[in-house]
Amino acid sequence: MWALLVALALAPTVAMAGFAWRDVQRSADEVREAEAAEQQVLLVLELQRLNHAVPMEHVPSQALVEAGEFGLSEAQAAEVLGFDLREELARTRADTDRLLEELSPVLRARAPLVTEMGEELSLARGLVDAAAAPAEVNRAYLALTAQVATVAQRETLALRASLGALGSIAVDDSVALLADAVDLADAGMDEIWALADTLLGGGDLTSTQRLIAAAARFERAEAAVARRSGVDGIDSWPTLLDSAGYRAMRQAVAGATDGTSPLQADRLEEVGAVFAASFDRAERLADVVEDVGAATSRNLRSAAWEAELSRRRTAAATAGLVLLTLGLAVGVSLAITRPLGRLASGARAVSEGNLDDATFGSGGPREIDVVSAALDEVVVNLRRIEAQAEALARGDLEDGVLASTVPNALGESLHRSVVQLSRSMRAQEDLRYQLSRQAVIDPLTQLLNRAGSIDAIEKALARSERTGQLVGLLYVDLDGFKRTNDDHGHSVGDEVLRQIAIRLSEVVRAGDVVGRLGGDEFVIVAESVSEAEDMVRLGERVVEVVCEPVDVDGSRSQVGASIGVAFTTGSEGSALDLLQQADHAVYRAKRSGRRRVEVFDDALKSEIAARVSTEADLRTALVRNELVLHYQPVVDAQTLQLRSFEALVRWHRPGHGLVGPLSFISVAESSDLIVELGRWVLGEAAAQMARWSGEDAMRGVGIAVNLSGRHFLHASVVSDVTAALAAGGLDPSLLTLEITETVVLSDNVTLLEHVEELRSMGVRLAIDDFGTGYTSMSQLGRLPVDVLKIDQAYVAAMSNGSDRSVVELTVGVGHTLGLELIAEGVEERAQLEVLRTLGCDAVQGFLISPPLEPDAVLEWVRAHGSQAAPMVDDITS
Numbered sequence: 001m002w003a004l005l006v007a008l009a010l011a012p013t014v015a016m017a018g019f020a021w022r023d024v025q026r027s028a029d030e031v032r033e034a035e036a037a038e039q040q041v042l043l044v045l046e047l048q049r050l051n052h053a054v055p056m057e058h059v060p061s062q063a064l065v066e067a068g069e070f071g072l073s074e075a076q077a078a079e080v081l082g083f084d085l086r087e088e089l090a091r092t093r094a095d096t097d098r099l100l101e102e103l104s105p106v107l108r109a110r111a112p113l114v115t116e117m118g119e120e121l122s123l124a125r126g127l128v129d130a131a132a133a134p135a136e137v138n139r140a141y142l143a144l145t146a147q148v149a150t151v152a153q154r155e156t157l158a159l160r161a162s163l164g165a166l167g168s169i170a171v172d173d174s175v176a177l178l179a180d181a182v183d184l185a186d187a188g189m190d191e192i193w194a195l196a197d198t199l200l201g202g203g204d205l206t207s208t209q210r211l212i213a214a215a216a217r218f219e220r221a222e223a224a225v226a227r228r229s230g231v232d233g234i235d236s237w238p239t240l241l242d243s244a245g246y247r248a249m250r251q252a253v254a255g256a257t258d259g260t261s262p263l264q265a266d267r268l269e270e271v272g273a274v275f276a277a278s279f280d281r282a283e284r285l286a287d288v289v290e291d292v293g294a295a296t297s298r299n300l301r302s303a304a305w306e307a308e309l310s311r312r313r314t315a316a317a318t319a320g321l322v323l324l325t326l327g328l329a330v331g332v333s334l335a336i337t338r339p340l341g342r343l344a345s346g347a348r349a350v351s352e353g354n355l356d357d358a359t360f361g362s363g364g365p366r367e368i369d370v371v372s373a374a375l376d377e378v379v380v381n382l383r384r385i386e387a388q389a390e391a392l393a394r395g396d397l398e399d400g401v402l403a404s405t406v407p408n409a410l411g412e413s414l415h416r417s418v419v420q421l422s423r424s425m426r427a428q429e430d431l432r433y434q435l436s437r438q439a440v441i442d443p444l445t446q447l448l449n450r451a452g453s454i455d456a457i458e459k460a461l462a463r464s465e466r467t468g469q470l471v472g473l474l475y476v477d478l479d480g481f482k483r484t485n486d487d488h489g490h491s492v493g494d495e496v497l498r499q500i501a502i503r504l505s506e507v508v509r510a511g512d513v514v515g516r517l518g519g520d521e522f523v524i525v526a527e528s529v530s531e532a533e534d535m536v537r538l539g540e541r542v543v544e545v546v547c548e549p550v551d552v553d554g555s556r557s558q559v560g561a562s563i564g565v566a567f568t569t570g571s572e573g574s575a576l577d578l579l580q581q582a583d584h585a586v587y588r589a590k591r592s593g594r595r596r597v598e599v600f601d602d603a604l605k606s607e608i609a610a611r612v613s614t615e616a617d618l619r620t621a622l623v624r625n626e627l628v629l630h631y632q633p634v635v636d637a638q639t640l641q642l643r644s645f646e647a648l649v650r651w652h653r654p655g656h657g658l659v660g661p662l663s664f665i666s667v668a669e670s671s672d673l674i675v676e677l678g679r680w681v682l683g684e685a686a687a688q689m690a691r692w693s694g695e696d697a698m699r700g701v702g703i704a705v706n707l708s709g710r711h712f713l714h715a716s717v718v719s720d721v722t723a724a725l726a727a728g729g730l731d732p733s734l735l736t737l738e739i740t741e742t743v744v745l746s747d748n749v750t751l752l753e754h755v756e757e758l759r760s761m762g763v764r765l766a767i768d769d770f771g772t773g774y775t776s777m778s779q780l781g782r783l784p785v786d787v788l789k790i791d792q793a794y795v796a797a798m799s800n801g802s803d804r805s806v807v808e809l810t811v812g813v814g815h816t817l818g819l820e821l822i823a824e825g826v827e828e829r830a831q832l833e834v835l836r837t838l839g840c841d842a843v844q845g846f847l848i849s850p851p852l853e854p855d856a857v858l859e860w861v862r863a864h865g866s867q868a869a870p871m872v873d874d875i876t877s
Helices: 003-071 072-079 086-103 105-110 117-130 132-161 169-200 205-228 234-243 246-257 270-329 332-349 366-393 406-438 449-466 480-486 491-506 532-547 577-590 602-625 663-669 673-692 707-711 717-728 748-761 775-782 793-796 801-816 829-838 856-862 869-877
Strands: 470-479 513-518 522-527 550-552 556-557 559-566 597-599 627-636 642-653 657-659 701-706 735-739 764-770 785-789 822-824
Touching: 003 072, 003 086, 003 105, 003 117, 003 132, 003 169, 003 270, 072 086, 072 270, 086 117, 105 169, 117 132, 132 169, 169 205, 169 270, 205 246, 234 246, 234 270, 234 793, 246 270, 332 701, 406 449, 449 470, 449 522, 449 577, 470 577, 480 491, 480 556, 491 522, 491 532, 491 550, 491 556, 522 532, 522 785, 532 559, 532 597, 556 559, 559 577, 559 701, 577 869, 602 642, 602 663, 602 673, 627 673, 627 856, 642 673, 673 701, 673 707, 673 717, 673 856, 701 764, 707 717, 707 735, 707 748, 717 735, 717 748, 748 764, 785 793, 785 801, 793 801, 801 822, 801 829
Parallel strands: 559 597, 642 701, 701 735, 735 764, 764 785, 785 822
Antiparallel strands: 470 522, 470 559, 513 522, 550 556, 627 642, 642 657
16 A cells, blocks of 8 residues: 555656756756856946947047148147047047956957957057048047947847846846947947038038938937836936937937038037037946946846745745645555556656657546546647647748647637737748848849949859859949939939839840949949950940930930949959959040940059059158149230239159149049148148249239139138138239139039138139030129130130130120130240230230249249330240
8 A cells, every 4th residue: 555655656746856856957047047147248338338438539539630631729629629639538548448458357258359459459549649641540440449349239149149048027128228228329429420420521412311320220229228218217318318418419410410400510619519419428328338237237136036036945845745745645546546647747748848748548537537638638739839839930831730720719819829920920021021122122223232232243253263254344334414314303314224224134144233333323243254355345235225315204315334344253352342443444434535345454453553653652742842833924915914823733753853733633633632732732822922922023913723623622622722821921812713614513512602702702713724614605604703714725726717716705705794814825926916816814825934933933023024015025026
């Protein structure tokens, strides 16, 4: 009897012990996970502090180098921003160094990229100390920030992934809030730099779009934190929302993105106030992250303590149940031992998830049979539910098991849940497909967008690396598309782009990829290219089909195409390298007359290398004062009395001698050097006029300086001119800025504002080389200029009747509009006489004098005097 009772008691006792042991182990696992998660929180906070410190060091660093761009001294910059830049730089550098030194051993082992960033940080600081270009400093610090942010995001994801066994809503919410707070702090810094780019970059469309995207990211992160901001009493959150810095930033970003009250870079006090507010907000965001991190640590410690209590309770309860079971077993009959054993075995199988082994059978008392039958039915239903869960887990939404239902009300409820999950998963799959398509497809043309095109090139290069075959790239840049937009409107322009996309897709080979890089630029990727001529012929076909007229709603438009071709294999370069090479070839195609195909070859590579060398030497020349100005006189056409000089830049280039502007101006135009070069010419010309001011013959003599369109667009152009005038003590009316027709015809609002501001100062504007651009006579009346300079090509060809008529018409129309007419390139006496007859106001050229070195100018002036007679005799004798 006792043997049977012991046997009867052992089966459920062992089963309960197994259950209890598993619960105890689960609780112990929860304790370990909570402790590990708390350690992970500390790592995330360490990284976030560093991720905050690097941008805060970036701020005074960038301000120092940007101050020079705006012509501000450090003291002036400190007055605008409200703090001393050098002191702030020292403090933020010390904070960054301290955080790097205090990194925990765990983080050093897990994130060597962060612990080894000292060298990159030193390089960035070296750029600041050397007063490098703002763009270089910006790139260096943004790279450091991205490095830390990447590791921080990885550790935040690892933190969330480590919470599987805890099952605590409070912990999950707290960790989610920490991730959202980290994202909010990162988004806040992105918004600050996007706003800075919008201000310092001139507020163009690209920088404004970046600011809109950064602001949207910040608002999403802010909403995510706000949804959970009540967790554990995060006091720093309402403090952030009530801070003046937060409200000022919201107002500044809103004004800059919707255009209602955009900030201007020249309103320095307002810009300084906004940036001071941004720094205040950044510090408060860092406080929010610290506050949330502390709350998360508390919740994790609480979860660990609760898990430990649960483990102890489970162990104690199990011991009690075992004793109780053994006591009750004394009264249980031998007849129920085996049925109960079967029930225990089946229950154990169910609890362990072994539904195939969970069988209960029949035999024994009626009550046990009823229980066994019910449990058998439960196992059948559980197997069906398990099959449905497996189908959902593998994403097989067409599996027929999902349509079967479990009988009774509980089964119907479960089936409704399965149906709802299936629908949600289908919707997610559809959404995922749409999002992935939108990420790589251009919505206007339905071609691959820039990201999709680059990905296609990278994949083609990867295949090429395995096969060794060439990958060819056609870079298609439309000619005259802007005129189509201007003449017919953007809706017609969009339809033209769609039609061009269709034509490109039809003309390429099977397997070639067509994409739109943006604007009016397309790309064609071809694999398994056998020779360059194949791609050239394809390019020529593309030119033919693109040049065919496009009819849109009764309007006929026609554009052309300039095409650059480049080749490579996967082992010789990246997608961006190939794109850049094709872009260089396009540039040569446009310079060579447009509507043609050019290949990136050794000659073009050498040309680019020469341009790079020239650019580097020109940067050095500006530092070493290798540039000089020569001055060509401009005289009255009738009296030959001296009116002004035109300043012409020359370069004493080591190894080349004295070279003219044609050898380096185009290189300067394609980089930021043109602004620095123009600033130097302005300052040097004004200074030279000041040195000549003591000569009686030089009184009232003006100076003309050529400025590029890029300089006119630059935010510093007005201050550059003002500074040059002030330094030389030059009357603004004696300064003439010569610009091209394309500049004054531009509809760029910023450029036109600069032109009007300069004219309001009294500075005169002249159109240089008039007649070589696109200006029609009917447009002259609306151009904001004072002088027309007739191009020397027309002067040289005046012996031709039609060209003389053009000059005569230009002089007549110019005088009607009150403009002064100056003829360039006068080299023969006959040309001078014709220009006098036509009524031209002034002339310059080798007949009068070649460009003179500064030391020779006064000799020339003294030789001819301020009166016309000696010069007339010289020229007419």
